[in-house]
Structures are given as structure tokens and as C-alpha cells.
Amino acid sequence: MGGVVGLQCGAALTTRLHPAVGPAGVVTLRLCIAAVVLTALWRPGLRWDRTTFGIAAAAGTLLAVHHLSFYEAVDRLPLGAATTMEFLGPFAIALFGSRRATDLLWACLAAAGVVLLSHSGMPLDAAGLAFATLAGCCWGGYILVGKHLAERVPDGRGLALAVTWGALLSLPYGIAQAGIRLLDPGTLALAAAVAALSSVLPYTFHLEALRRVPPRVFGILTSLEPAVGALIGLVLLGQHLGVAQWAGVTAVALASIGATRAPSRAPKPATPDRPSGTPDDLTSRTPAE
Incomplete structure (x- = not known):
């Protein structure tokens, strides 16, 4: 939830950056500043195996x-x-990771809520839909890969290296779109706040969450982003919602609560200890014992 709130607060701030540096400039500043902060905090180094890299x-x-x-x-x-x-993307992770009928129910409820949130009668740009679909695929992939990274590296060094690599990839696009405007002091100051809210804190929280919850649950929890974004848009940007959109907020919140309620499991019966000196115990010992 900390990651969700941070991302949406940062997204509200980026509305002031878009006119100055464009979408690619915003991404470049976000990732570059976040990479500097995370590298300074964690000092990832280069002594890792190829798989981790x-x-x-x-x-x-x-x-x-x-x-x-x-x-x-x-x-x-x-x-x-x-x-x-x-x-x-997260919906697909939640759907294919389902093991119970109720998992599918919560995933579908979350999807219905997001559809209600985005209810609009406006015609949608085809290129915009293609970009958004690609973003969804990448976000779903990041949930799966991030789970492996969180399990393989027990602290923030893996995240620091990942964000640094992402910043290097985005740098040519940002320079091509914004050029020298990326170095404007006012732009840099606002971008630093966006990077802290939208990258440093959320990605750190995301990896910590992925150490503790399955990708399916994480995927459904990320569906709270549109709902939280709607609330932040109302408070910070004065963006009002209709009845159908508030119904979507409620549906997404209920789905997230339901998805994170783990079913009660009966404890496994304890295996009685074998008394020492039984045949099995003796045959398992080495000659030195």
C-alpha cells in the first residue's frame, strides 16, 4: 500500500513535468535520480554471478x-x-496464479472495478491503447521477475542495479526528447520529488512485499492504484468522479481485501520422534558416529 500511494502521489506531480520535458524526459529524470539515490544507499557492487546480473x-x-x-x-x-x-498485466498474473474459485472471483471483481473507474464515452487513440497494453505486459513481467530478484538478493542491492540499468536504457530517449531542458534547476528539483515518491519508495516497498506475498496477491493489490489515484486526484488535483467510478473504487478495494485474506489451514500433524537406538536410527548413522 505504501508503494501504491507513493506511485500515485508521484503521478500527480508529473503533471507539472510533462509540459517541460515530455514523457521520455520524465521517465529519464525519474530513473536517473532514483538510480543515484539507491546506489548511494545500497552500493550494489559488481561481484555477482551471471544469473543475478x-x-x-x-x-x-x-x-x-x-x-x-x-x-x-x-x-x-x-x-x-x-x-x-x-x-x-497484473490481472493476468492474478488469473493464471489462481488456485481456488474465490481467487478468480476477486480478480474479476478487481477488473470490473478498474473498468468502472475508467468509464468514458470518448473515442480512444489506437496508438495510446497499444502503448498502454505494452505497459501492462511489462508490469506483469516485472512482478514475476521482481519476485525472483527479491528471493535471490535479500536487500536493496538488486533493486539498485535494476533501476540503474533501466536509467541507462531510458537516457537516450530522454535526451532526444528534452535535451538541455533536463538540467533546468526547477525541473530537477521537482523531478527529485517525483523520483522519491514514484521510484525509490515504491520499488523498495514492492520488493519487500514480493518477499512476503505470492505474485497473485501482489497482482491484485496493484489494482488499488486506480482507486488510490482517483482519491489523490480528488484531493490534490480537484478531479471529481462520477457514481460509476466511485463504484469502481469500492469494487477494487473489496477485491484487494478479499484477495489478501488467506484461507485458514489446518496444522500438519506432528511426526512423532523415533526413540534413539531403533533400527532406522542406527542404519542412518555413519561409521564415525
């Missing part, structure tokens, strides 16, 4: 492509529609 690079690539495609989508679509398409 590969997982971190894959996570960073997915982050960079997700950010670039999502902000390009937001530049062409209403935010609710872009977020709805982005949710297709």
Missing part, C-alpha cells in the same frame, strides 16, 4: 519499457483508460 537487468529493462510506454499512453489517453489497460 541477468535477473536484475531483466527487471530494469521491464521498468524502463513500462515507464516509457505508460507515459506515452497517458500523453494520448485519459489517465483512467491508460491505467485500465496497464492493469491487464
Whole structure:
């Protein structure tokens, strides 16, 4: 939830950055500043095996492509529609990771809520829909790869390396779109706040969450982003919602609560200890014992 709130607060701030540096410039500043902060905090180093490097690079690539495609989508679509398409990735993770009928119910309820949130009669730009769909695929992929990264690296060093790699990938696009405007002091100050809210804190929280919950649950919880975004938009940007959209907020919240309620499991019966000296116990010992 900390990651969700941070992402949406940062998204509210980016509305002031878009006119200055464009979507690619916003992504470049976000990732570059976040990379500097995370590297200074964790000092990841380079003494890792190839597999860990590969997982971190894959996570960073997915982050960079997700950010670039999502902000390009937001530049062409209403935010609710872009977020709805982005949710297709986490929804697929929740759907294919389901093991019970109720899991499917919560995933479908969350999807219905996101559709209600994005309800609009406006025609949607085809290129914007394509960018938003790509963002959803990348976000779903990041959930799976991020789970492996969180399990393989027990602290924030893997995240620091992934974000640094993503920043390097996004840098050429940001320079091509914004050029010298990326170095404007006012822009840098606002971008630093966006990077802290939208990258440093959320990605750290996401990895900590992925250490503790299955990707299915994480995928449904990320569906809270449109709902939280709607509330932040109301408070910070004065964006009002209709009845159908508030119904969507309620549906998504209920789905997230239901998905995180683990079923009670009966404890496994304890296996009685064998008394020492039984035949099995003796045959399992080495000659030295």
C-alpha cells in the first residue's frame, strides 16, 4: 500500500513535468535520480554471478519499457483508460496464479472495478491503447521477475542495479526528447520529488512485499492504484468522479481485501520422534558416529 500511494502521489506531480520535458524526459529524470539515490544507499557492487546480473537487468529493462510506454499512453489517453489497460498485466498474473474459485472471483471483481473507474464515452487513440497494453505486459513481467530478484538478493542491492540499468536504457530517449531542458534547476528539483515518491519508495516497498506475498496477491493489490489515484486526484488535483467510478473504487478495494485474506489451514500433524537406538536410527548413522 505504501508503494501504491507513493506511485500515485508521484503521478500527480508529473503533471507539472510533462509540459517541460515530455514523457521520455520524465521517465529519464525519474530513473536517473532514483538510480543515484539507491546506489548511494545500497552500493550494489559488481561481484555477482551471471544469473543475478541477468535477473536484475531483466527487471530494469521491464521498468524502463513500462515507464516509457505508460507515459506515452497517458500523453494520448485519459489517465483512467491508460491505467485500465496497464492493469491487464497484473490481472493476468492474478488469473493464471489462481488456485481456488474465490481467487478468480476477486480478480474479476478487481477488473470490473478498474473498468468502472475508467468509464468514458470518448473515442480512444489506437496508438495510446497499444502503448498502454505494452505497459501492462511489462508490469506483469516485472512482478514475476521482481519476485525472483527479491528471493535471490535479500536487500536493496538488486533493486539498485535494476533501476540503474533501466536509467541507462531510458537516457537516450530522454535526451532526444528534452535535451538541455533536463538540467533546468526547477525541473530537477521537482523531478527529485517525483523520483522519491514514484521510484525509490515504491520499488523498495514492492520488493519487500514480493518477499512476503505470492505474485497473485501482489497482482491484485496493484489494482488499488486506480482507486488510490482517483482519491489523490480528488484531493490534490480537484478531479471529481462520477457514481460509476466511485463504484469502481469500492469494487477494487473489496477485491484487494478479499484477495489478501488467506484461507485458514489446518496444522500438519506432528511426526512423532523415533526413540534413539531403533533400527532406522542406527542404519542412518555413519561409521564415525
